[in-house]
Amino acid sequence: MNRDAGRLSLILLFAPFALWIGLLIVLPQIGIGYVSLREKVGINEYEYGFSNYMAFFGEPIYRNTLLRTAWMSILVTALALVMGFPVAYYIAKMARRQSRAALFLMCLIPLWVSDLVRAYGWIVLLRETGVISTTLVDLGIISQPVEMLYNDITVIIGLVYTVILFMIVPLVSTLQGMDDALLEAGYNLGGSRWTVFRRIIVPYAMPGIVSGCIITFMLAAGSYLTPILLGGKNSSWFTEQIYNQFITRYNWEYGATFGVLLLVFTSFVVWAGLKLTGQSLATTVAKD
Template identity: 80%
Template sequence: MARSDVTKLSFILLFAPFALWIALLIILPQLGIGYISLREKVGPGEYTFGVSNYVAFLSEPIYWNTLLRTAWMSILVTAMALIVGFPVAYYIAKIAQRRSRAALFLMCLIPLWVSDLVRAFGWIVILRETGLVSSFLQKIGLVSGPVEFLYNDATVVMGLVYTVVLFMIVPLVSTLDGMDNSLIEAGYNLGGSRFTVFRRIVVPYAMPGIVAGCIIVFMLTAGSYLTPILLGGKNSMWFTEQIYEQFVTRYNWESGATFGVLLLVFTSFVVWLGLRLTDQSLASTVAKD
């Protein structure tokens, strides 16, 4: 067998599992959801095709208000994750000694070994009325009785930031690690202040990592279910809860599929808009060398 044939066969064998994973677990389910969303029930077991499910969504303010609220909260979580994660990533990539970088990076990844459910219940143990924070405040005399820190937007945002900040740190570390330190030194030698060097050199170089991290964090946050429900309770008003209610509680698969398609389209639009505003592309972020 010729060397070129061996190379092609090796590529096919390596790429086939990835292609099957994409086709069977992403493309086909999305096509199925899109197909179901276009079905209109006209009788028991009888369906026709149309856009009435989408019209019903737009005619119900609580649904699209929840979608817009979820998008706004996801953007807020993304911004806070960037604010928290950038200094950590910069320290790991440019300040920490080379020996300790791997250990610090591993410490950032350790929380990923625990499921979202366990992490959410950890926050519940800390923030509930009889939790650690409330008990500590009572013990030092700052409050006279139990304080409930759960079931509000601030707690949901905090829990989501803790959950997704690791996905912001990873691409930032990968990008900043490739920046030559001489660029920063040149900025200082030319009279630039710390803020100027950060704004004119560090941020532009790290922009592909920033955009990649923001895309990952935003999509994960908008599609999150456990953390908003457990930490926000009945006041969470998260769009994934509406999808769950349509599929499981009401057993209305047509509306649930419609909500799922709209969530995907809307979040994709936000990502596209963010790429346009930052003058970036997927090729320069996700596929950056």
């Protein structure tokens, strides 16, 4: 009877999670995949096949936009890692125990507001009549206001600011488990700071690095508001193509195809990253 009660408790515990995964992730993805295989040939008449996918690969602008999104997302991930690793290391190993919670809370502050508010905050700073341009004119550094929006650099800045927290959190969690005796042993054996960093810290932190890179890459590639608002018409982000197909052109078949391709392509990039680093999902995002 105790075994049955424990089994029932386990089922009730995981039921909300299973429903959430099934109803909000699995079923919608199946539906999107189904719609992507349809080709409208008449009023409420459809044929099924891979013509939508062939049309995608036959159009260079769609392919180039997907590759551009992937490349810029990888760049955003790399910058988030370079900027987030020192912050995470300081919080985990150098800051006093009493101040770690406060420092971690400061990293969470950007999440207190929505992506829309954060994007408009950057617009206020970087537009032609914004804070930075006006200040530079007042200081005499530049002679006239400069428009800093609507370019790739602005998009990258906005995305790094948005996703860097998701790089810091797994790094802090991983680095906190590293015994300081490992670092002391490395220095006692004659290792320099660079050697200790390369031979001890990085290998130990690799699960956190990979999990942070996976999360930030997927968030950057799937972002919509930040590239559109900060990049304008020049953003050329793949999620904008998906939005245009679904909402502007009302072509659900193409929109679903683009959505499936984005999922498949980003999953492939994550798989390639895991292979190159010798990691697995079990030792990164699913690590105990």
